[in-house]
Amino acid sequence: MEGGSWPQTTGIGHTRWATHGEPSDLNAHPHTSTDGKIAVVHNGIIENYIPLKEKLIAQGHRFVSDTDTEVIAHLVSSNYKGDILEAVKETVKELQGSYSVAVLCQDEPDKLIAIRKNSPLIIGLGEGENFIASDIPAILKHTRTIYLLDNDEVAVLTKDDVKVYDELGKEVEKQSLKIDWDPGDAEKGGYDHFMLKEIHEQPRAIQDTLTGRITEDGEIKLDDIKLDKETLDNFDHIQIVACGTAYNAGMLGKQYIEKYARIPVEMEAASEYRYKNPIVSDKTLLIVLSQSGETADTLAAIDIAKKQGARVLAITNVVGSSIAREADDILYTNAGPEIAVASTKAYVTQVACMLLIALYMGELKGNVTKEEADEVLAALKESSDLIQRALDDADKIKDFAYEHFKNEDMYLIGRGEDYVTAMEGSLKIKEISYVHSESFPAGELKHGPIALIEDGTVVLAVATQENTFEKLLSNIKEVKARGAHVLAITSDDHPEIMTEVDQAFLIPKTNQVVAPIPAVVYLQLFAYYLAVARGCDVDKPKNLAKSVTVE
């Protein structure tokens, strides 16, 4: 730093997700009090920031940003009477909303104060150094021992010590948690992007999901789920709630559970569920899926369902995450940290978990024979090899993406499970390449979407399901006849498709319920190369955050 050395060793920073005001230097964190003595970073939303700001302005505080966060700095400053911990505790009483906040005070330079309410915050415990972060990968390079801060707790960190207090100011004995993720998992490891690395990690991720959950004699063991036959029989329906990619995995889960357990399943986006007054009782099993375990909409859905008596089963990737802590039963995906905003390995492992749960329920219900379960489980175990086959085709997928990267619209079609794969492929394309893409059940083409097909339109067709293959082939012929450029993904039982389309990928024969796992990998790679060809920032697509901890 200009002017000589600067002895300070405590610091805070935050990559801001713009909730108030445009992304700009003025709106960037940290935000400071008028005298510059208090600095804060904040994740979440302060809902009552307008009246607080008006009050503080009337008291003479000068605001420089459009953010809600800045009120926290000014409030702490106005509450500061020589003890930063006390000032923060006073401040918390006035805040409404969701927040994880770190506070520094110039007069107590060795302390960092952290607070949390409905927004993720972890404390990393090091040797002569301590950390706070909103997500585990951020600190993995430094430590794998963490505390999970609970809602309404306040932590005081110095380099040698961490103290945590509850709402009433009583010191809390925190149990530390050991994270078994490899620090290397949070590095790109030679890949150009985290997304590509994570796509390539999928064979291993699936194996890690299955490890210890299928015994030698083919029994499914889900130790973290305490659902016995009697409990399961008590549910008259299941609701699955999730967002984005996790929603798509839930869509497959619905199909699997209805197929194997014969229990009616409703699927709902968490952002819709929370405002629709859902019909829930103690006969409801709510299944939620979330990579991060911190998605605000999904957490709100859990809260609503629990208050009405539902039991909650969570499928998540992050040990000790808020969703894991709220759920009655948990199945961890064990995918390892997912850094890229675009979810890939979390999706295939969520699908694998849903299949395990569906078979497990099917067996409890007596609807699935041992032979049937064995066959699906064997296919599931082999799915890593099938993913590898898809990865081996990366160059061909890249060529197709590079040929068509100037197209501004793309359509994806499929039926049944294949339609869900199309939905997930479409989401990947949108979020990282910014190409407008839509997925349709292929049978719906004739009810409207086919009007969009013209010379050169890109159509990605997923046709892995035997019972609908012929129907899908007809749909492919319909769009080809109108000039579409078609990439198809099917099984190697159907080499005849090669002469009908511009590019085809044949998945080695597998059980149909498992086929969505390798099939989606072709679409992930296509979306990835499309984004690269278009010069997009693959790992950090515009307007998106990895964990959506605000509404």
Ligand code: M6R
């Ligand atoms: O952490 P979650 O699984 O709850 O996140 C849900 C969605 O925000 C997430 O899947 C999002 O759609 C991804 N960016 C998709 O790639």
